[in-house]
Amino acid sequence: MWGIVNINVQLAGQKSRRRGLGLGGRQRRMRQRSAGFTIVELMVVLGIFGVLLVVGVPGFQNTLKNNRMASEMSSLRSSLGNARSEAMARRMPVRLCESANGTACSTSDAWTSGYIAYADEDDDNVLDAGEDVFMVQRIDLPDDVSLVFRNASNAVTRSTRFSSRGDSLGDFGHFVICDDRGETQARGLALTAAGSARSLIDEDDPEDDIVNIPGGDDVSCP
Numbered sequence: 251m252w253g254i255v256n257i258n259v260q261l262a263g264q265k266s267r268r269r270g271l272g273l274g275g276r277q278r279r280m281r282q283r284s285a286g287f288t289i290v291e292l293m294v295v296l297g298i299f300g301v302l303l304v305v306g307v308p309g310f311q312n313t314l315k316n317n318r319m320a321s322e323m324s325s326l327r328s329s330l331g332n333a334r335s336e337a338m339a340r341r342m343p344v345r346l347c348e349s350a351n352g353t354a355c356s357t358s359d360a361w362t363s364g365y366i367a368y369a370d371e372d373d374d375n376v377l378d379a380g381e382d383v384f385m386v387q388r389i390d391l392p393d394d395v396s397l398v399f400r401n402a403s404n405a406v407t408r409s410t411r412f413s414s415r416g417d418s419l420g421d422f423g424h425f426v427i428c429d430d431r432g433e434t435q436a437r438g439l440a441l442t443a444a445g446s447a448r449s450l451i452d453e454d455d456p457e458d459d460i461v462n463i464p465g466g467d468d469v470s471c472p
């Protein structure tokens with residue numbers, strides 16, 4: 251009797267160990283199957299990543315470029331306001347001119363390098379020795395960005411002036427900033443005869459998504 255019981259216990263133990271070994275094998279196989287990607291899964295992931303790259307990168311670059319132009323226009327608008335305030339506070343003409351080196355007015359395209367503002371005490375449109383340069387704005391824009399100031403006759407101009415009353419009579423005009431995307435993304439500021447600055451907007455009806463200069467024409471980029 252005891253011998254039969256022992257044999258049954260041993261058989262039961264062997265079956266139990268076999269069941270245990272069987273479960274362990276299935277778990278190992280499941281672990282092996284879930285341990286990595288199949289080629290198809292990898293290709294799907296790479297495909298999704300590629301689509302995100304194609305769609306996302308240009309959009310991100312556009313956002314960066316838009317922010318850069320908006321930032322420059324905001325800074326310029328603030329500088330024009332400060333120059334005007336200085337002219338009225340000092341009760342003398344102030345000139346704001348493009349400057350490549352931050353110490354002298356330039357005679358060639360340099361708005362993208364920066365500009366300075368000085369109290370033009372003798373009102374001769376020349377930065378003379380002893381005249382105070384109270385504002386230096388350095389700009390470092392890429393080569394494919396242009397910043398141009400044109401007067402009321404649409405001629406390229408190197409500087410503007412605020413009288414002691416704060417107006418820009420005879421020296422008003424508009425600034426336009428462009429990048430490699432051209433006119434559709436250009437931005438600008440109009441400096442009025444009264445000496446205030448406002449953003450250029452698209453004034454056409456229907457709109458053509460290109461901002462207009464004072465007088466009605468669309469902006470043009472170099």
Ligand SMILES: [Ca+2]
Nearest residue numbers: 370374376378
């Ligand atoms: Ca002077």
Ligand SMILES: [Ca+2]
Nearest residue numbers: 452453454460
């Ligand atoms: Ca327009």
